[in-house]
Amino acid sequence: MTSEELMRRAVARAEENVRSGSGGPFAALVARNGVILGEGANEVTATNDPTAHAEIVAIRAACRTLGSFRLAGCEIYTTCEPCPMCLGAVYWARLDRLYFAADRADAEHAGFDDGFIYRELAAPPNARSLPMLRLLPEPARAVLELWRLTPEKVPY
Numbered sequence: 386m387t388s389e390e391l392m393r394r395a396v397a398r399a400e401e402n403v404r405s406g407s408g409g410p411f412a413a414l415v416a417r418n419g420v421i422l423g424e425g426a427n428e429v430t431a432t433n434d435p436t437a438h439a440e441i442v443a444i445r446a447a448c449r450t451l452g453s454f455r456l457a458g459c460e461i462y463t464t465c466e467p468c469p470m471c472l473g474a475v476y477w478a479r480l481d482r483l484y485f486a487a488d489r490a491d492a493e494h495a496g497f498d499d500g501f502i503y504r505e506l507a508a509p510p511n512a513r514s515l516p517m518l519r520l521l522p523e524p525a526r527a528v529l530e531l532w533r534l535t536p537e538k539v540p541y
Contacts, residue, residue, distance in 0.1 A: 391462045392464075395463065398464075402426035408427040410464070411440075413426075415444060423446025427442075439464070444480075456478040457479045460482040469502045
């Protein structure tokens with residue numbers, strides 16, 4: 386499939402999600418060389434899972450298909466510019482490219498405001514609206530050091 390065909394499929398899936406009442410107006414798919422490896426639509430309200438965004442669902446499906454947590458060589462097609470969580474997941478999955486249709490301003494106009502999260506991430510932890518309190522850094526550092534020194538670890 387071409388990039389346009391893949392995006393049209395994602396948009397159709399998002400529309401289907403809205404019309405069926407299954408969830409939000411977002412869908413995504415992961416493809417490699419025009420072949421879909423995983424796809425998904427927003428399942429936040431259907432599953433009561435705030436992390437069940439379309440991109441996360443599609444990335445999880447593609448990882449299952451490939452039997453890998455790395456999606457190098459793959460592209461993601463998403464109907465809207467990803468929120469910070471989903472963008473982070475795209476980077477962690479090591480996708481080669483991201484295509485999006487609507488942007489964050491379009492999403493905000495529809496009632497979805499990720500802008501506050503972008504602003505929060507830009508602020509230092511002690512200036513965020515969510516209280517962030519640091520506890521027990523030394524034991525946590527010890528576990529990180531254990532990981533660093535473990536020769537048989539699988540880096541990611």
